Amino acid sequence: MSNEKQNHGRGPGGGFGPRGMGMPVEKAKDFKGTLRRLIGYLKPFKLQLLSVLLTAIISTIFAIVSPKIMGKATTKLFEGLMMKIRRVPGAKIDFDYIGQIIVILIGLYVISAAFAYLMQYIMAGVAQKTVYNLRKEVEAKLNRLPLKYFDSRTHGEVLSRAVNDVDNISNTLQQSLTQAITSFVTIIGVIIMMLSISPLMTLIVVATLPLSVLGIANIAKKSQQYFMGQQKSLGMLNGHVEEMYTGHKISKVFGHEQKSQEKFEEINEQLYESAWKAQFISGMIMPIMSFINNIGYVLVSAVGGILVMKKTIEIGDVQAFIQYTRQFSQPVAQTAQIANIIQSTIASAERVFEILDETEEVPEPADARELAEVAGEVEFKHVSFGYKENGMLIEDMNIQAKPGQRVAIVGPTGAGKTTLINLLMRFYELNSGEILIDGVNITNLKRSSLRSLFGMVLQDTWLFNSTIRDNIGYGKEGASDSEIIAAAKAANADHFIRTLPDGYDTILNEEASNISQGQRQLLTIARAVLADPAILILDEATSSVDTRTEVQIQRAMDHLMKGRTSFVIAHRLSTIRDADLILVMNKGKVIEQGNHEELLEKAGFYADLYNSQFAGNTRSAG
Structure with a gap:
């Protein structure tokens, strides 16, 4: 589903737009089951829904009765005119009677509008409360889902389900549900009123209905294939444009501008062809419906005129009947459109329910513990783990990090370095073995307590759209200004912050691109300093900065790591020479461990890695 909100109205050319009749509708896999489940969310609002139904019926009845009463005024006016034409003595138009009818009609329309307003007001409350509860469930569920979900x-898919699909449900409950109720009541009420005037004319109107349905069905079927082609071409065009703009420099460097332009022209041409046909064909729906309805009006008028001449019915009844014919055709078209909208909504609900039915994180034990004081000893005992059941990444891993030790993890891409950290934070569950912190199995700890022990500084800095003060203060709830400034000084960030125009009140934009990469990294370190964690995780924290900035960051990290158990993932081996313990990983296994000198003496995998980097640096320097 697109991230954009779908249009509810008609598309260009008079046809029905994305949620109309021509557009291919996403269908639910289990329509009945999903519908029952969605209705379950409405059960707490039974009384309100009953009120909506009653107000809809009352509002519609008052609107339906009005044409027949208006017909009486027309009849009285016609009779008075005819008597004057025939020069009947004392003939006059009874304006008092007509005036009374007008007053009654105004009263009926006011009452109808009042009940319609009341219906919408009640339904707005029901719809928003229902969606509010659904959003709360989705939010709570997302917080309980494991990282592997x-x-x-993609982020877009999760956002689309949590935002767009829930909005789709909200719009349908708010608008389409009341529209469906009033359309149904209107159709039944209008048929009853038409039958009360003339069964013969009612038969004529109802007979034109299959023609409308048949015409609409054929056009919708024909236009659907073009709408599908339009969506396919639109997706290709969006993908191509996004790809070309994000890779604009690369495209220019390799001279692919012409090829890119030609591909754009080709896709754009396909989109034009399918979109033009789709909109033209779907645009024929309204003219054809109008043509069939007009035929109905002509037949009704002709038969009505004959019946008036035979004095079977009054002339005002013919006028009322024509109004009922118009009232009848509109809800029929609306009902067909609503059927498509409901299908799309049930598909959206099914996508939301798929989130709610996802397997959650392993529940915490009832007697889950919290660690008050932490020394920082970390031990992996016979740990085995795989992202897939049939493919193990880590097998029988045994590691011990003593309190305050600096542990470096090195190895090629895909060796399992970051996986090790994910297991330590319990983002994933082990297949076998155990991880202990101060001798306590992490599965016996509350997740919130476990994760509060860690401070993280990652390669990709995460800063939000707010002040620098707020971004650093994120590390500790209720942190004072003096604590924030002290943390910034410890991270060597205070100086550059004070050089900014607004200092600590400088607002970072959404990408935090108004400060440099190195400055962003210093702010994340300051945040970690403020959090004062027992165990620290540094994941490639200096890999994307220049050498001078790296020195600054390294100093800040050295200050941060003092007295704390630290796990440092690094590609630049020069940054971890002072580590107390270096774990060399390859293919999910710790193949070597020791300090820098010990590993060099072994002349193994680590020595090869280190020497290759050193040799590369020497050559580049020369």
Whole structure:
């Protein structure tokens, strides 16, 4: 589903737009089951829904009765005119009677509008409360889902389900549900009123209905294939434009501008062809419906005129009947449109329910513990783990980090370095073995307590759209200004912050691109300093900065790591020479461990890695 909100109205050319009749509708896999489940969310609002139904019926009845009463005024006016034409003595138009009818009609329309307003007001409350509860469930569920759920899906897909699909449900409950009720009541009420005037004319109107349905069905079927082609071409065009703009420099460097332009022209041409046909064909729906309805009006008028001449019915009844014919055709078209909208809504609900039915994180034990004081000893005992059941990444891993020790983890890409950290934070569950912190199995700890022990500084800095003060203060709830400034000084960030025009009140934009990469990293370190964690995780924290900035960051990290157990993932081996313990990983296993000198003496995998980097640096320097 697109991230943009779908249009509810008609598309260009008079046809029905994305949620109209021509557009291919996403269908639910289990329509009945999903519908029942969605209705379950409405059960707490039974009384309100009953009130909506009653107000809809009352509002519609008053609106339906009005044409027949208006017909009486027309009849009285016609009779008075005819008597004057025939020069009947004392003939006059009874304006008092007509005036009374007008007053009654105004009263009926006011009452109808009042009940319609009341219906919408009640339904707005029901719809928003229902969606409010659904959003709360989705939010709570997302917080309980394991990291692997988000790793296996794009951010756009999760956002689309949590935002767009829920909005789709909200709009349908708010608008389409009341529209469906009033359309149904209107159709039944209008048929009853038409039958009360003339069964013969009612038969004529109802007979034109299959023609409308048949015409609409054929056009919708024909236009659907073009709408599908339009969506396919639109997706290709969006993808191509996004790809070309994000890779604009690369495209220019390799001279692919012409090829890119030609591909754009080709896709754009396909989009034009399918979109033009789709909109033209779907645009024929309204003219054809109008043509069939007009035929109905002509037949009704002709038969009505004959019946008036035979004095079977009054002339005002013919006028009322024509109004009922118009009232009848509109809800029929609306009902067909609503059927498509409801299908789309049930598909959206099914996508939301798929989130709610996802397997959650392993529940915490009832007697889950919290660690008050932490020394920082970390031990991996016979740990085995795989992202897939049939493919193990880590097998029988044994590691011990003593309190205050600086542990470096090195190895090629895909060796399992970051996985090790994910297991330590319990983002993933082990297949076998155990991880202990101060001798306590992490599965016996509350997740919130476990994760509060860690401070993280990652390669990709995460800063939000607010002041520098707020971004640093994120590390500790209720942190004072003096604590924030002290943390910034400890991270060597205070100086550059004070050089900014607004200092600590400088607002970072959404990408935090108004400060440099190195400055962003110093702010994340300051945040970690403020959090004062027992155990520290540094994941490639200096890999994307220049050498001078790296020295600054390294100093800040050295200050941060003092007295704390630290896990440092690094590609630049020069930054971890002072580590107390270096774990060399390859293919999910710790193949070597020791300090820098010990590993060099072994002349193994680590020595090869280190020497290759050193040799590369020497050559580049020369």
